[in-house]
Amino acid sequence: MSATTAIATMPDAAIASWRLRWRRFRRHHAGMASLIVLVLLLVFVLAAWPLQAVLGLDPNATDLLSRYEPPSALHWLGTDDAGRDELLRLMLGGQISLLVGALATVAGGILGVMIGLVAGYFGGRADAFLMRFTDGVIALPLLPLLIVLGAVDLTKLGFSSEFAHSGAAAFWRVVIIIALFDWTSIARLVRAATLSVRERDYVRAARASGGGAGYVMRAHILPNIATPIIVAGTLTIGRVILFESVLSFLGFGIVPPTPSWGNMLNNAQELVTTAPALAIYPGLLIFLTVIAVNFLGDGLQHAFDPRSNV
Amino acid sequence: MGGYILRRAAQAAVVLLVMSFIIYSLIGLMPGDPIDVMLSTMPNITPEQVARLRHVYGLDQPLMLRYWHWLGAAVRGDFGFSRLHAAPVLIVLGPALAQTCRLMLASFTLSVFLSVSLGVLAALRPGSWRDTLIGFFAFAGISVPVFWLALVLILVFAVWLHWLPASGISTVGAGGFGDLLRHLVLPVVTLALAITGQFIRFVRASMIETLRMDHIRTARAKGAGERRVVLVHAFRNALIPVVTVMALSFGGLFSGALITETMFAQPGVGKMIYDAILGNDYNLALTGLLFATLVTLLSNLVADLAYAWLDPRIALR
Numbered sequence: 001m002s003a004t005t006a007i008a009t010m011p012d013a014a015i016a017s018w019r020l021r022w023r024r025f026r027r028h029h030a031g032m033a034s035l036i037v038l039v040l041l042l043v044f045v046l047a048a049w050p051l052q053a054v055l056g057l058d059p060n061a062t063d064l065l066s067r068y069e070p071p072s073a074l075h076w077l078g079t080d081d082a083g084r085d086e087l088l089r090l091m092l093g094g095q096i097s098l099l100v101g102a103l104a105t106v107a108g109g110i111l112g113v114m115i116g117l118v119a120g121y122f123g124g125r126a127d128a129f130l131m132r133f134t135d136g137v138i139a140l141p142l143l144p145l146l147i148v149l150g151a152v153d154l155t156k157l158g159f160s161s162e163f164a165h166s167g168a169a170a171f172w173r174v175v176i177i178i179a180l181f182d183w184t185s186i187a188r189l190v191r192a193a194t195l196s197v198r199e200r201d202y203v204r205a206a207r208a209s210g211g212g213a214g215y216v217m218r219a220h221i222l223p224n225i226a227t228p229i230i231v232a233g234t235l236t237i238g239r240v241i242l243f244e245s246v247l248s249f250l251g252f253g254i255v256p257p258t259p260s261w262g263n264m265l266n267n268a269q270e271l272v273t274t275a276p277a278l279a280i281y282p283g284l285l286i287f288l289t290v291i292a293v294n295f296l297g298d299g300l301q302h303a304f305d306p307r308s309n310v
Numbered sequence: 311m312g313g314y315i316l317r318r319a320a321q322a323a324v325v326l327l328v329m330s331f332i333i334y335s336l337i338g339l340m341p342g343d344p345i346d347v348m349l350s351t352m353p354n355i356t357p358e359q360v361a362r363l364r365h366v367y368g369l370d371q372p373l374m375l376r377y378w379h380w381l382g383a384a385v386r387g388d389f390g391f392s393r394l395h396a397a398p399v400l401i402v403l404g405p406a407l408a409q410t411c412r413l414m415l416a417s418f419t420l421s422v423f424l425s426v427s428l429g430v431l432a433a434l435r436p437g438s439w440r441d442t443l444i445g446f447f448a449f450a451g452i453s454v455p456v457f458w459l460a461l462v463l464i465l466v467f468a469v470w471l472h473w474l475p476a477s478g479i480s481t482v483g484a485g486g487f488g489d490l491l492r493h494l495v496l497p498v499v500t501l502a503l504a505i506t507g508q509f510i511r512f513v514r515a516s517m518i519e520t521l522r523m524d525h526i527r528t529a530r531a532k533g534a535g536e537r538r539v540v541l542v543h544a545f546r547n548a549l550i551p552v553v554t555v556m557a558l559s560f561g562g563l564f565s566g567a568l569i570t571e572t573m574f575a576q577p578g579v580g581k582m583i584y585d586a587i588l589g590n591d592y593n594l595a596l597t598g599l600l601f602a603t604l605v606t607l608l609s610n611l612v613a614d615l616a617y618a619w620l621d622p623r624i625a626l627r
Contacts, residue, residue: 136325139610141602143565144583148333148599151587153341238453245455246569250584268461272476276465283458291453298449 024303031299034292041289045098048091057085059092060257068275080278081267090281093259097286100171100254101241104178108240109233112183116190117217121198131191138184146243149177150252167258174253178243186232193225227304234297238290245286261286318614322607329603330384334377337596340587343369347393347590390593394586399597403579407601409479410578413570414563416494417501422556425506429513430545436518444510451507456566460500460573467496477575497574504566505559512555513548520548550620557613561606 025031052059055074063083071078077086119130150173154164163169197203198221206216247253248262256263261282265271271279345363349355364370368379383390389399432444468476479493520526521544529543568580575581579598586595 136328139325139561139603139606140329141561141564141599141606143568144580144599144602145333147568147584147587148336148340148595151341152336152339156339242453242455246457249455249457250572251588262455265458265461268457272461272465272469276469279461279465283455283461286455286458287450287453290455291449294449294453 021303025299028299028302030295031302034295034299037288037292038296041094041285041292042098045091045094048088048095051088051091055085055088057088059084059088059259068278077281078275078277080264081270081275086278086281089259089264090261090285093261093264093282094285094289096171096254096258096260097241097244097262098289100174100178100244100260101237104175104182104240104244105233105237107175107179108181108183108236109186109229111179112186113190113222113229115183116187117194117221119187120191120194121213121217121221123195127191130187134184134187137181140181142181142243143246146177146181146247147250147252149180150174150247167255170253170255171258174244174247178240178247182236182240182243186229186236189228189232190225193228194221197221197224231297231301231304234293234300238293238297241286241290241293315611315615318611322611325607326600326604330381330600331377333596333599333603334380335373337592338373338376340590340592340595342590344393344592345369389597392586392591392594394589394591394594399593402582402594403597403601406577406579406582406598409576410564410567410571410580413494413497413501413576413578414560414567416498417505417566417570418556418563420498420502421506421509424502425509425513426552428506429510430517430540430548432510432514433517433521433548434540441514444514448507448510448514451503451505451510453507454504456500456504456569457573459503460496460570463496463500464573477573479576497570497576500573501563501566501570504570505563508559509552509556512552516551517544517548520544523547550617553620554613554617557609557616560609564602564605 048059051057057074061084063079066079066083067081069075069079069083075085075087077090080086080089115130115134119127154169154173155161159169194217203216203220206220211219244253244260245262248255248260249265249268251263251266254260254263256266264282265279268279344367345360348363349360361370368376380390387400389403391397392399392402395402428444428447432441435441464476467474474495475493476496480489521540525547526539526544529539534543564580567578568584570576571578571581572584579601583595583598583602585591586598
């Protein structure tokens with residue numbers, strides 16, 4: 001079901017409650033400010049294409065004769081260690097970082113929702129096993145494991161050497177390995193929420209009238225636990241962006257020449273002494289994005305929780 | 311209680327065993343193998359000799375069998391030889407573990423001190439300017455990329471102000487305790503700031519909840535002073551869930567230590583794992599990762615036990 005038909009088929013009561021939430025959200029100053037900041041960031045990273053066309057710049061063409069140039073009419077933020085336009089790479093890198101954040105959150109979210117739903121709905125052995133498994137994953141030293149997964153040689157898994165060393169492989173690998181670990185908070189939350197609605201009358205009625213487990217979960221449970229999932233998902237995006245940036249920074253994430261905010265700081269130790277500004281920009285953008293996402297999540301939580309007073 | 315500890319310890323041992331197999335397989339999937347690494351120093355070797363070497367080292371055997379042999383040696387305390395350091399893995403790991411413990415404990419202490427004071431201050435007047443400011447600081451701590459925070463601190467305090475050294479653990483030739491301390495300041499502050507944000511939020515939330523409880527109202531009603539109400543009646547109760555969360559965060563602390571040690575060139579376990587993975591030092595990477603997992607599992611166990619010990623309402627079975 002697409003988004004528009006979802007809204008079209010929504011009962012009036014649901015539309016009214018979303019309107020109320022929007023009103024409550026608008027009164028949350030930090031949340032509103034974050035929303036504006038995020039929209040501006042989106043505009044910023046998408047401006048890469050018009051900028052590229054207007055100034056006629058190539059983001060990957062290296063020019064060793066114009067390294068670390070100061071800002072000029074052609075290079076608004078100057079050039080980096082390989083003579084490439086810093087501003088353009090910041091914009092393109094932002095596209096990659098935000099895309100990884102969104103994709104890994106969605107993938108991990110789907111995984112977490114499925115695990116949490118099954119554990120909460122069926123209970124018993126399945127619940128015990130899945131929750132022990134979740135606890136086990138939470139207990140792992142995350143970053144060292146992500147680095148090992150980032151170092152895995154894909155040709156040993158049967159992929160062609162050509163694919164294994166391509167930028168696309170690096171991109172999807174980051175998305176997948178982060179999603180593989182960052183589903184636990186959503187799974188626990190979905191399980192708790194499922195437990196709380198599982199025995200409500202409308203769910204029991206649906207079961208009594210012959211609804212299968214898959215149908216009941218999809219039609220009756222999921223829509224009623226959607227709001228905490230949205231809030232947790234928002235907070236996950238921030239964490240994922242941080243993971244992507246540190247992995248790319250350490251050399252196990254997005255690989256150059258494809259820019260990401262993390263790998264633009266690869267040679268940061270050199271930048272600190274030769275071009276401090278270049279060591280600041282990418283990190284500042286990561287910081288700004290993640291803090292805005294986190295405040296947005298905070299605002300959503302206030303708006304969705306009828307007990308909180310904004 | 312004794313039975314509970316025993317069962318949890320057994321559980322942790324099983325998780326560690328499963329993890330050792332997973333990590334062993336993953337390390338096997340890293341680029342190259344020990345023979346490839348050896349070959350780079352022996353240009354005149356024939357293919358037959360390579361095959362013989364693979365056989366001697368058992369690399370032609372199936373994964374399960376190789377893992378079984380590794381496990382047998384590991385149980386006897388033999389974790390193999392580190393290629394990068396040219397010494398047995400355990401001998402290399404010992405000083406690194408001590409270094410990481412120093413860093414983690416110092417950061418943890420600083421962070422607990424900061425977060426408890428700021429969290430309580432925020433909770434006393436929710437919605438005030440003070441609360442908003444502390445809340446913003448907490449959010450900033452959660453949202454900042456740790457490696458970039460390290461970079462900014464290096465830029466400000468080492469490159470611009472020249473107050474503190476940017477990397478390493480001591481100055482050659484200088485020596486002395488003061489010198490060691492100066493090298494610890496930036497790494498400890500970086501790691502502490504990285505975890506303080508979420509701690510503040512936990513302390514504040516827990517404190518606000520406790521201040522709403524009946525026994526606080528009773529204490530106020532019988533005329534206890536505000537200072538006594540906050541510090542004795544509320545604070546001690548608010549601390550119970552906080553202690554658990556803090557102990558549980560040790561795994562995250564280790565991830566932070568890896569970044570901090572790499573940024574500040576501190577010879578700890580985190581940097582050692584990173585260098586081992588970069589330098590194809592399979593034995594060292596494997597053992598380092600296992601130790602990291604062990605530390606995390608132990609801290610989780612401690613968290614559970616601390617919870618039961620602090621809160622008599624919790625009965626462990």
